[in-house]
Amino acid sequence: MAVDHELTAALDAIRAGGSADEQESATLEFKSQGRSAKDAEVMLAEAAACLANAAGGTLVVGVRNSDRGPQAIEGCSIRPEVLQRRIFELTDPPLVLPVGARTVDGRQLLVVIVPSSPDVHQVQGRATERIGKACEPMSTRRIAQVVGERRGDDWSASDTQTSVQDVSPRGLEDARRLLTQAPDPTRRGFARERDGDLLRRLGLVSPGGTLTVAGELLFVDRDRGHDIAYVFRRTASGELVVNERVRVPMLTAVVRVLELIEARVDRTPVNFPGGQQQQLADLPDTAVREAVVNAVMHRDYRMPGDIHIEHAPTRLAVTSPGPFVSGVTAENVLTTSPRARNTVLANAIRTIGLAEAAGVGVDRMYAAMARVGHQPPVFDANLERVRVTLLGGAPNTHVARFVATLPPEHAEAPDTMLVLLTLLKSRTVTAAQMAPILQRPEAETSGVLEQLSAEPVAMIERTRATARHVQGTYRLREHAVTALGPAVGYRRRTQDESDRKIIGLLRETGEVNGRMVRLLLDVDVVAASRLLGDLVDRQILVKTSKAQRGPGVTYGAGPALPRKRTTRSSTRRSDGDE
Numbered sequence: 164m165a166v167d168h169e170l171t172a173a174l175d176a177i178r179a180g181g182s183a184d185e186q187e188s189a190t191l192e193f194k195s196q197g198r199s200a201k202d203a204e205v206m207l208a209e210a211a212a213c214l215a216n217a218a219g220g221t222l223v224v225g226v227r228n229s230d231r232g233p234q235a236i237e238g239c240s241i242r243p244e245v246l247q248r249r250i251f252e253l254t255d256p257p258l259v260l261p262v263g264a265r266t267v268d269g270r271q272l273l274v275v276i277v278p279s280s281p282d283v284h285q286v287q288g289r290a291t292e293r294i295g296k297a298c299e300p301m302s303t304r305r306i307a308q309v310v311g312e313r314r315g316d317d318w319s320a321s322d323t324q325t326s327v328q329d330v331s332p333r334g335l336e337d338a339r340r341l342l343t344q345a346p347d348p349t350r351r352g353f354a355r356e357r358d359g360d361l362l363r364r365l366g367l368v369s370p371g372g373t374l375t376v377a378g379e380l381l382f383v384d385r386d387r388g389h390d391i392a393y394v395f396r397r398t399a400s401g402e403l404v405v406n407e408r409v410r411v412p413m414l415t416a417v418v419r420v421l422e423l424i425e426a427r428v429d430r431t432p433v434n435f436p437g438g439q440q441q442q443l444a445d446l447p448d449t450a451v452r453e454a455v456v457n458a459v460m461h462r463d464y465r466m467p468g469d470i471h472i473e474h475a476p477t478r479l480a481v482t483s484p485g486p487f488v489s490g491v492t493a494e495n496v497l498t499t500s501p502r503a504r505n506t507v508l509a510n511a512i513r514t515i516g517l518a519e520a521a522g523v524g525v526d527r528m529y530a531a532m533a534r535v536g537h538q539p540p541v542f543d544a545n546l547e548r549v550r551v552t553l554l555g556g557a558p559n560t561h562v563a564r565f566v567a568t569l570p571p572e573h574a575e576a577p578d579t580m581l582v583l584l585t586l587l588k589s590r591t592v593t594a595a596q597m598a599p600i601l602q603r604p605e606a607e608t609s610g611v612l613e614q615l616s617a618e619p620v621a622m623i624e625r626t627r628a629t630a631r632h633v634q635g636t637y638r639l640r641e642h643a644v645t646a647l648g649p650a651v652g653y654r655r656r657t658q659d660e661s662d663r664k665i666i667g668l669l670r671e672t673g674e675v676n677g678r679m680v681r682l683l684l685d686v687d688v689v690a691a692s693r694l695l696g697d698l699v700d701r702q703i704l705v706k707t708s709k710a711q712r713g714p715g716v717t718y719g720a721g722p723a724l725p726r727k728r729t730t731r732s733s734t735r736r737s738d739g740d741e
Contacts, residue, residue, distance in 0.1 A: 168604075168605055168606065169191070169604065169605065170191070170221060170223065170274070172595065172605070173186035173191060174226075174236075174267055177226065177231075177232070177235050177236070178232065178233050178236065178267075178268070179232070180231055180232045181231060181232075182228065182229075182230070182231045182235065183226045183227065183228045183235055184228045184296075187228075187296045188220075188296065188494065189217070189218060189220070189293055189294075189295055189296070189492050189494055189495075190214070190218055190219065190220030190221065190293075191220055191221050191223070192210055192214065192220065192221070192222050192223070192293075192296075193223045193226040193228060194206065194207060194210055194222065194223070194224050194225075194226070195224075195225070195226065195227045195228070195237060196224060196225060196237070196238075196239045196240065196241060200241070203241070204241075204246070204249040204250075204253065205253060205286065205287065207222070207224060207246060207249075207250065207275075208249065208250045208253035208254055208258075208286045209286045209289075209291065209298070210222050210298070211250050211254070211258060211260060211275055211277050212254050212258065212284040212285065212286050212290070212291065213291040213292060213293050213298035214277040214293050215258055215277050215278070215279065215280040215284050216280065216283050216284060216290060216291065216292040216293070216301065216309065217279065217292040217293035217294070217489075217490070217492075218279050218293070218490045218491075218492060218495065218499075219277050219278045219279035219280075220277055220293065221274060221275070221276060221277065222274070222275040222277055223272055223273070223274055223275075224239045224241065224246070224272060224273040224274075224275070225237055225238045225239030225270065225271065225272040225273060226272065233268055236267050236268050236270055236272070237270065238270030238271050238272065239270075239271055239272055239273050240271075241273060243262040243263060243264050243273055244262070246262050246273055246275070247259075247260060247261075247262040250262075250275070253286050253287075254284045254285070254286055255284065255285050255286070256282050256284060258277075258280070258284055260275050260276060260277055261275070261276045262274070262275050263276075279489075279490055280313075281313045281314065282310070282313075283301065283306045283309055283310055290306055292305075292309070294545070294546070299546065305546060308463065308465070308489075309489045312488055312489045312504060313489055315506075317505060317506045317507055318376060318464055318465060318504075318505060319375065319376050319377035319380070319464070319505035319506065319507045319508035319509075320375055320376070320377065320506065320507040321375065321376045322369040322371060322373060322375060322376075323369075323373055323374050323375065323376055323378075323379050324373060325373055325374045325378075325379045325383055326373060326374070327358065327359045327362060327368060327372070327373070327374060329374075329383050330358065330362065330374070330378075330382040330383060330412075331382055331383060331384045331411070331412045331415065333411070333412075333415050334381065334382040334383075334384075334411075334412040334414050334415050335358055335361065335382065337414055337415050337418050338354075338361065338365075338382075338414060338515050339354040339361070340354075341418075341515050341516045341517065342354035342515060342516060344516060345516050350514060350516070353365075353514075362374070362378055362382070364514070365378075365510075365511040365514055365515065366507055366510055366511055366514075367381065367382070367507070367511055375507055376464075376507075376508075377505065377507040377508035377511055378511075380412075380413050380464070380508065381412060381413050381414040381508070381511060381512075382412050382414060383412055384411055384412050389413070389464060389469065389470075390408050390409060390410050390416070390469045390470070391408075391409045391413075391416050391417070391420050391459075391469060391470045391472065392407075392408050392409075392469045392470070392471045392472065393405065393406075393407045393408075393409065393420050393423055393424075393472045393474065394406050394407075394471075394472070394473055394474065395423070395427055395474045395475070396473075396474070396475050397475070397476065398475060398476075399475045399478055401475075405423065405427075405474075407423065408469070413459060414512075414515070414517075417455060417456060417459055417517060420455060420472060421451070421452060421455060423474075424446075424451055424455075424472075424474055424479070425448075427474065427476070428444045428445055428446050428448075428451075428476075429444070429445045429476060429557075430442040430443060430444050430445070431443050431445070431557055431558055431560070433558065433560050433563055433564070435563075435564055435567050436564065436567060436568065443535055443558040443560075443563060444555075444558075445476060445477055445555045445556055445557060445558070446477070446478075446479050446553055446555040447531040447532060447534070447535060447537075447555070448531075449527050449528070449531040450527075450528045450531040450532050450540065450553050451479060451553065452517070452518075453518070453524045453525070453527055453528040453531075454479065454481045454528060454540070454551050454553060455472065455481055456512060456517050456518045456524070457481075457518070457524055457525070457528075457551075458470045458481045458482075458483035458549075458551075459483075459508075459512070460503070460505060460508060460509045460512055460518060461483070461488060461503070461504050461505065461509070461549075462483035462484050462485050462504075462549075463484055463485025463486070463504060464505065465485075466484040466485045466547075467484070468484040468548075469484075470482070470483045470484070477554065477555045477556040478552065478553065478554055478555065479552070479553045479555070480550055480551070480552045480553075481550065481551050481552075482548050482549070482550040483548060483549050483550075484547070484548055485504075485547070485548065485549070486544055486545065486546045486547070486548075486549065487544050487549055488503070488504045492544070493542040493543065493544055494599075494602060495602050496525055496542055496602070497525055497526065497529060497577060497601070497602040498601070498602040498603055525540075526576075526577050527575070528540050528551075528553075529577035529580065529581065530574075530575050530576060530577045530580045532553065532555070533577070533580030533581060533583065533584045534562070534563060534566045534574065534580055535558035535559060535562060535563050536558060536559025536561075536562035536563070536584070536587070536650060537553075537554060537555050537556065537558075537559075538554055538584070539577075539581065539584070540552065540553055541554070559650050561646070561647050561648045561649060561650040562583070562587070562647065562650050564646070565583075565643065565646045565647050565650075566580070566583070568646070569620060569622070570619050570620060573615075573620050577601075578601055578603075578611045579615060579620070581597075581600055581601055582597060582601075582611070582612065582615055582623065583622065585597065585600060586623065586637075586638065586639050586651075587647070587650055587651055587652055588652050588653075590638055590653055591626060591636045591637060591638045592612070592636070592637055592638075593634065593635070593636050593637070594606075594608040594609035594612055594634055594635075595634075597611075597612065609634060609635075612635065612637050613635075615637075616635075616637060621640065622639065622640060622643045623637045623638060623639055623640060623643070624637065624638060624639075624640050625637055626638055626685060627685045628685065639651070641686070641689055641690040641693070661684055661694055662698070662703070664683055664684060665680060665683070665684075665694065665695075665698065665704075666703070666724065666725065668680075668683055669704070669718070669719070669720060669724075670727065673719070674707055674717045674718060674719050675695075675704075675717070675718050676714070676715075676716060676717045676718065677691045677692060677695060677714060677716065678691075678714060680694060680695060695718060698718070698721075699718070699721070701721075701723060702721040702722050702723035703721050703723050703724050703725075704718040704719065704720070704721045704724070705718065705719055705720070705721040705722075706718055707719040
């Protein structure tokens with residue numbers, strides 16, 4: 164939901180020449196009052212219901228989408244209490260929403276705060292929900308689906324007539340093998356239970372003694388139409404090399420598919436500080452497992468279709484039937500509160516050890532990709548399916564080694580990894596720039612950046628120009644740039660540019676020192692000393708002072724100082740002057 168500082172930033176961007184449409188998001192919508200008060204009331208009630216039926220958000224009335232700049236702020240003449248009453252009267256079931264007034268450039272805007280609702284609201288018999296920046300119609304099936312999810316209905320908890328005796332021995336064997344690898348002794352002990360007791364420990368037996376739907380799905384070998392289809396191509400658009408539809412019980416199907424992927428993932432040996440060597444996969448194991456298992460746990464089994472896995476050496480795309488769980492979008496999947504569509508199924512999978520604890524699976528997927536220099540997962544969803552794509556390749560060894568030096572809690576944190584990944588390509592970042600990447604409000608993002616600039620991480624720092632500002636601009640510290648080496652995309656250009664600037668300063672002043680370089684390039688003492696030392700080593704500069712160390716050292720032109728180029732045009736001017 165758009166909070167006040169986000170709304171302020173959006174309004175400032177519009178006043179600076181942007182459009183309302185550019186600033187809108189899944190949780191922020193701008194509306195014009197329009198000419199007809201009656202039509203406006205219906206339109207605004209529909210917009211409020213649309214947000215309430217999805218993740219909630221902020222509705223701002225009095226801004227034209229089609230205009231840019233200050234003229235887009237047209238204002239709204241409707242009184243707050245009137246709009247609040249009309250939204251209540253026009254929505255079914257009624258919505259009671261806070262409506263406030265805000266003055267911008269002397270014009271009144273109305274701001275409606277819309278929380279996500281446990282119900283589905285209609286206006287004039289029609290229900291819509293916010294998907295991206297649009298309000299999409301909700302079918303009867305979709306309404307039932309959303310209401311069921313928000314009320315906690317769990318398809319996977321339903322009873323079946325399937326006996327515990329019908330479970331697959333292979334499925335039980337897979338479950339026991341995974342449980343013996345659990346980190347805690349309690350779960351390892353489950354592996355020694357008798358079949359029926361093990362299934363009860365996993366929460367898969369109903370009070371009547373038969374399997375739940377989740378138990379049947381995971382352990383019974385029967386044709387349900389819920390399979391996993393796996394294909395492998397040597398190139399993203401090449402011919403199929405493997406095309407397998409896995410029809411065994413779902414637990415065994417997941418194990419089988421992970422084996423198929425594992426057999427076709429290339430690995431690179433990487434030596435880490437301390438002499439330890441690891442085999443790093445082109446597609447990180449953690450990210451692959453979470454992508455596959457999340458599809459099994461969270462897909463909508465009331466919709467027909469298989470889970471499809473498309474695999475190439477450096478790409479994995481997993482597509483599962485059904486939309487995101489209500490309230491989850493591609494823009495908040497990293498930080499939204501964990502929500503399970505199939506709670507009993509998800510709990511059993513986590514207990515067995517195929518998935519991480521609730522709410523950390525997606526986090527681990529993001530962090531695993533970034534730790535080896537890969538871009539984060541790409542989520543794409545609509546009302547019919549959810550797809551997550553992992554784009555891998557040979558691991559960036561410089562990134563992997565640098566991450567290994569960070570405190571473990573930060574090496575596994577998606578916030579830390581995403582900031583690092585961004586600063587490999589961008590010289591600086593701000594909280595406003597990082598907020599949508601971290602999927603956090605700007606204030607929280609600012610706190611993340613401050614934490615990463617302090618010990619024990621201290622991998623970034625504020626620029627000198629923003630050292631005392633409330634909101635800083637951050638860059639990698641010099642030791643991080645050095646350790647990351649060629650992984651920093653702009654490093655070489657920075658060195659060339661630094662050389663050019665220092666040489667230019669030398670030609671203007673006749674000599675340079677450390678303080679002058681620090682002020683010129685906005686770097687710290689260590690970085691200035693390193694730059695000057697490098698220029699001395701290359702004989703571009705020589706020391707010209709008696710002092711050999713400290714702030715009193717000065718430098719002049721060395722024998723390798725590049726000659727100042729003379730252009731043809733300047734030569735012609737000189738000839739003419741003569």
